[in-house]
Amino acid sequence: MKIDGHCHCGAIAYEADINPQEVYLCHCTDCQTLTGTTFRTVVQAEKDSFRILKGQPKIYVKTADSGNKREQAFCGNCGTPIYATSAGDGPKSYGIRVGSIRQRGELVPMSQYWTRSAQPWVGSIGDLPKVEEE
Numbered sequence: 001m002k003i004d005g006h007c008h009c010g011a012i013a014y015e016a017d018i019n020p021q022e023v024y025l026c027h028c029t030d031c032q033t034l035t036g037t038t039f040r041t042v043v044q045a046e047k048d049s050f051r052i053l054k055g056q057p058k059i060y061v062k063t064a065d066s067g068n069k070r071e072q073a074f075c076g077n078c079g080t081p082i083y084a085t086s087a088g089d090g091p092k093s094y095g096i097r098v099g100s101i102r103q104r105g106e107l108v109p110m111s112q113y114w115t116r117s118a119q120p121w122v123g124s125i126g127d128l129p130k131v132e133e134e
Contacts (some may be wrong), residue, residue, distance in 0.1 A: 007075035
């Protein structure tokens with residue numbers, strides 16, 4: 001599936017070819033902190049299928065507890081997370097942040113990771129009162 005996306009302020013734009021069956025949620029504490037919320041929604045894109053069309057993301061290198069380094073790419077103007085990838089040389093794929101994808105409504109998560117770190121109330125979100133707009 002061909003997707004495109006951009007940051008909130010429009011300084012960064014990209015496109016990619018992805019498999020919509022590879023959308024997942026990550027509940028790890030790093031994703032919670034880096035997003036400022038309780039989980040992150042991600043879809044993978046292979047190196048040759050991801051292209052930055054406009055702008056240049058700012059990169060923050062996060063070292064995981066395992067010692068692995070991951071580049072976290074985001075807009076330096078508005079802070080929108082765009083993707084993460086491995087740092088340094090070697091094979092790359094991009095974990096694109098679904099919130100920045102224009103077609104995000106078509107991308108349904110198929111799996112969840114790091115569920116031991118999930119907030120205990122996440123499963124009851126659907127039961128909360130809903131307000132269409134504010």
